[in-house]
Amino acid sequence: MEKRFGIPKSAFDRYLLFKGSKSWHFVRHSPGIQHVSKLKVSRVGMRAFQKVGRFVKPSTRLIQCFGHMAIRAKFQIDRRQLCKLLAGEELTFPAVLEDGYVILFLGEDMILGLGLLLNGRVRSLIPRKEIPPTFLER
Amino acid sequence: MTESFQRYREIIPEFSDFQEALGKPLPKHFRINRLKVESATLIRRFQERGIRVQRSMEKDDTLHVVLSELDSLGKSIEYFLGHIHPQALTSCLPGIALCPKKDSAILDMCAAPGGKTSHLAQLTENSGLIIANEPHKRRQSPLGHTLSRLGVMNAVITSYQAEQFPLKQRFDYVLADVPCSSEGKYRSPGKDAPPREVRQEQKLAELQKKIIVRGFDLLKDDGEMLYVTCTYNPEENECVVHFLLENRDARLIPMHLDLPQDPGILEWKGGRYDRQIRRAIRFYPHRVDSVGFFMAKIGRRK
Numbered sequence: 001m002e003k004r005f006g007i008p009k010s011a012f013d014r015y016l017l018f019k020g021s022k023s024w025h026f027v028r029h030s031p032g033i034q035h036v037s038k039l040k041v042s043r044v045g046m047r048a049f050q051k052v053g054r055f056v057k058p059s060t061r062l063i064q065c066f067g068h069m070a071i072r073a074k075f076q077i078d079r080r081q082l083c084k085l086l087a088g089e090e091l092t093f094p095a096v097l098e099d100g101y102v103i104l105f106l107g108e109d110m111i112l113g114l115g116l117l118l119n120g121r122v123r124s125l126i127p128r129k130e131i132p133p134t135f136l137e138r
Numbered sequence: 139m140t141e142s143f144q145r146y147r148e149i150i151p152e153f154s155d156f157q158e159a160l161g162k163p164l165p166k167h168f169r170i171n172r173l174k175v176e177s178a179t180l181i182r183r184f185q186e187r188g189i190r191v192q193r194s195m196e197k198d199d200t201l202h203v204v205l206s207e208l209d210s211l212g213k214s215i216e217y218f219l220g221h222i223h224p225q226a227l228t229s230c231l232p233g234i235a236l237c238p239k240k241d242s243a244i245l246d247m248c249a250a251p252g253g254k255t256s257h258l259a260q261l262t263e264n265s266g267l268i269i270a271n272e273p274h275k276r277r278q279s280p281l282g283h284t285l286s287r288l289g290v291m292n293a294v295i296t297s298y299q300a301e302q303f304p305l306k307q308r309f310d311y312v313l314a315d316v317p318c319s320s321e322g323k324y325r326s327p328g329k330d331a332p333p334r335e336v337r338q339e340q341k342l343a344e345l346q347k348k349i350i351v352r353g354f355d356l357l358k359d360d361g362e363m364l365y366v367t368c369t370y371n372p373e374e375n376e377c378v379v380h381f382l383l384e385n386r387d388a389r390l391i392p393m394h395l396d397l398p399q400d401p402g403i404l405e406w407k408g409g410r411y412d413r414q415i416r417r418a419i420r421f422y423p424h425r426v427d428s429v430g431f432f433m434a435k436i437g438r439r440k
Contacts, residue, residue, distance in 0.1 A: 015291065028292040032243040032267035035307040036294050039269070043282050043295040061286045064174065064219060109179075110219060132213035 001058065004100055006071035015045075023050040026062070058101070060113035060127060067103045067111040075115060075122060076105045085115065085124035086131055093122050101125075143321065146370050149403050150422060159424035164325050166204040167194060167227045167428065168211050169253075172260050173289040175221040183216070194227045195396055200260075201230055220287040225253045227397075227428040228322075228368075228421050232313055233257035235393050235433055236364050241266040242310035247300040247353055250277035252284030254315055259290040268293040269309075273300060301348035305355060312363040314353040316346045322368035322430025325423070339373065346378045354386050354436060362391060363436045368429050370420070372406035375432040379418060380411040382436065390414040391435040398425035402434065 001007040016033065018025045027033065027045030036044070048062045067074075081091055085104075093102065102122060104112040113126040143150070143157070150156050170177045177199040184191055190205040204211065211217055211224040232254050238244055240262050249255045249270035258268055270285065270293045272278050278295055285293050298304065300314070319339055346367075353363050365382075367374055379402070382388050402418030404411050418434035 026291055027294065028264055028267070030241065030243075030265070030267045030292065032307070033294075036267075036269075038306045039294075039296050039304065040298060041294055042272075042278050042297045045293065046286050046289070046291050059286075061220070061289065065289045065291070106215070110215070112219070130218050132215070132218065 001066070005067075005069075005073050005103060007066055007069045011066055011069055017048065018044045024048050024056075057125070058114065060125075063103055063113055064111050067105075068109070070103050073097060073100070073102045073117075074105060075102045076108065079106070082106055082112070082131075085122070086126070086128055088123075090121040090123045093117050093120055143370065149372070149406070150370065151400060152424060155424040156422055159422075159427070160325055162325065162427075164226065164429065165427055166208065166211060167225060167230075168202055168204065168222045169225045169230055169257065169260075170200040170202065171221055171223055171256070171288050172200060173256075173264055174219065175216075180216065180221055197396055198230075198234065201227060203227070218287075220289050223253060223256060223284075223288060225257070228426060228431040229253055229429060230257060231395060231397070231421070231431065232315065232364050232366050232433060233261050235395060235435055236311050236313065236362060238262050238266075238311045243307070244268045244311045244313070245303070245309045245353075245356060246270050246313045246315070247303060247349060248272065248315050248317065249295070250274065250281040252281045252288075252290075254313060255281070255293060256285055256288040256290050258311075258313070259285070259288070259292055262292065264290065264292045266292060266310075269296055270294065271296045271298055271300060271303060273298060301345065301352045303352055303356060307356075308358040308361065309356055310358055310361050312353045312356055312361065313366070314349055314363060315366040316349050316374075318342060318346070318367040318369040318374050319371055320368050321370050322421075322423075322432075324430075339371065343373050343378060346374055347381045350378055350382045351385060354382055354388055354438075357438060359438055361437065365434045365436060367432045369432065370422075370430055372403055375420075375434075376402050376404075376406065376411045376415050376418065377409065379415055379434045379436070383412045383414065387439045388436050389439045390417040391437050392417045393419055393433065393435050395419065397421070400425070402432075 015026045025045045026048040102115045104115045115122040191202040194201040216222045246255045250272040255270045400420040402415040421431040
């Protein structure tokens with residue numbers, strides 16, 4: 001997160017990372033967390049990362065929570081561009097950047113989630129079914 | 139005019155106004171999620187898009203109602219971003235009544251679908267620990283989804299029957315938003331309420347009594363519990379709280395909420411309840427245009 005987006009490690013100091021078979025979960029550290037091991041737990045905190053092939057992808061929700069601290073690999077788009085991305089099209093990234101994840105912003109401050117930059121072109125990794133169709137029609 | 143809920147004629151004040159209110163649709167209340175956005179920012183964005191909203195409570199800038207014609211709040215970009223949560227006004231009152239401090243240990247005994255749980259996380263600023271217990275497996279996924287969408291990072295989901303939650307640790311706050319007959323949600327223009335299922339209600343009351351006792355036993359010495367239902371039925375409300383007072387060293391804590399409210403009742407069908415139950419609160423749709431609610435705040439007797 002620090003290498004790609006410039007989000008400092010210290011941003012995560014107050015959180016514990018739990019590893020599952022294919023994902024990692026963040027939960028806020030607290031004195032009470034030690035008791036959790038004695039309970040029948042279905043889910044811990046928020047899913048933060050998941051394995052996608054041989055890569056590790058931050059989750060949309062993690063990026064929405066911490067993306068405001070990013071200082072690079074950011075892509076600000078407008079509604080028209082968002083519609084294109086969600087329709088499966090790619091957009092040209094307006095800077096030189098290594099292939100990898102970029103944070104998609106709608107306007108200046110609405111953090112949508114991640115896109116994937118490959119050879120100067122970005123495609124969306126936002127869960128398509130979660131963006132309301134009525135929003136896109138307007 | 140609907141003849142719904144005639145059995146409550148003697149205990150619900152201004153009963154004809156109450157019946158009339160049942161014929162109107164529920165307003166579109168929502169809560170601004172401060173974990174992800176500031177209230178002023180969200181309101182400004184809505185205003186820029188021509189969406190008119192109004193505050194629901196003077197002293198809380200996160201609770202609003204939509205005044206414009208709007209398809210559904212669940213179809214807005216703000217919903218996807220976790221900036222808002224459609225939530226009945228009365229459903230936000232448990233969090234306000236409990237008023238949990240930061241870094242506390244909280245148990246939400248019947249947490250799904252997660253509106254109240256996420257409100258508690260917002261009020262504690264994602265600090266401390268919330269155990270979001272949900273006994274029904276099929277409701278755990280929507281609970282997890284709600285908590286993720288709203289950026290809740292201090293919650294752990296467990297899957298016990300609420301009345302059997304283990305006594306291995308105690309909590310600063312317990313929320314017992316119990317399964318109930320949900321009469322308070324009923325709004326249907328021109329129709330009568332669905333017929334009562336008496337045996338089902340009796341089973342519910344037995345379960346509610348077990349849950350309230352277990353919730354109380356999970357409190358720390360200075361802990362506070364909120365017993366909540368969305369029904370008008372005294373057999374699921376005051377009677378259950380009275381049962382706790384008879385079986386445990388408990389006391390009712392007064393609450394002061396900035397909305398029209400009525401006290402708990404002391405008599406129903408020949409039964410009399412502990413006088414402390416006047417400190418419980420009833421919310422009716424003709425006083426607060428929202429889901430009917432009952433709340434009782436409980437602590438250990440000092």
